Amino acid sequence: MLRIPTGKTPLVTKEQGIAQLTDDGRHHQYMVYLLFSGERQYGLLLCEVSVRDIPFYYVVSLQIGLALHNYELNRIEAMRRQQLCQDMERIREQNRELGMKSAYDQLTGLLNLRGFTDRAKKICTEERKQRAYLLYGDLDHLKEINDTWGHAEGNFAIKASADILKNCIRGNDMIARIGGDEFSCLIFSDGESIDVKLKNRIVQACREFNKHSGKPYYVELSIGIECFELEKYEELQLAAVKADQKLYEAKKGRRKSIRRVEETEEE
Known part of the structure; x- marks a missing residue:
């Protein structure tokens, strides 16, 4: 028997055949x-x-x-x-x-309308009744910002509004950008007068932002908040109608122009 060590297999060719391997x-x-x-x-x-x-x-x-x-x-x-x-x-x-x-909304990183709706419906499937507040927010005079300073500034104002709202609610609450200049927040709380406290917090946050923004315009939000008991999705839909009505009323008291007063006086 011919034994060949591992790794040393010989090359068999026409000139060097099998016979040469057994030349014994x-x-x-x-x-x-x-x-x-x-x-x-x-x-x-x-x-x-x-x-x-x-x-x-x-x-x-x-x-x-x-x-x-x-x-x-x-x-x-x-x-x-x-x-x-x-x-x-x-x-x-x-x-x-x-x-x-x-x-998710690509500009702000917030949920979009679809994401907000899907999550809200999922919460409702738990069938656990809980007090909630639905906030509708609208960036004031976005069209004026776009027309006067350009869409890049409009996008800046939208992102600034998103950051203001995020900083005014807790991490377990939901926030979404549901339209061009429209935002929605779903806040879960058993506390009293949350709507008043939250609205004041947002107003103060806008003031602080405008104080240091260096922009020729104000970033401000009109707010409508409705308190309700959330258990079924239909209850959220009813709250949305009422929150939208309150937002409409709040917009009547917004500035007529968000151009800074200093710039108006210079002109």
Whole structure:
């Protein structure tokens, strides 16, 4: 029997054949079997066997060919499963990104109307009655900002309004930008006069912002707040109608122009 150390397999060529590997002065007789499955050939099986063992090694060669074929199929299947897992993870990640984009406003990072509605409906499925306040906020005179100083300044005012509202509510409350200059907050609290306190807090936050903004215009919000008992989504819809009415009334008292007084006097 010819033994070759691992990692030192010799190269068999036309000039350097098998016979040179067994140059031990003895007579050798080999049988060569094709290792195949169907039309695929995997290699050769070279055996030094007696004549009576030739049929046995032929059967062995067929089994080796079939085993190599199954190994190749299993390897291909494993690669396909791995690729499928990678594709599925990529699809899940893309769906997560799409879900984020569909639920959030890109300009402010707040929930959008769809995200706000979906979360509110999910809260209502808990069927746990709780006191809540629905706030509708509207950035005053966005059109004037856009027309006078450009849409970049309008976007700045919208983001500033979003930050003001975020800083005036708690982290477990919901806030969304539901339109161009419109915001909505869902606040959960059993406290009394939360609507008055929250409105005053927002007014004061706007004053502080305008004091240091350096902008030629004021960033101010008109606010409408409705207190209600939230258990079903229909109750939120009714509160939205009332909050919108209060917002409409609040807008009647806003400035006629958000241009700073100093700039008006200069003109």
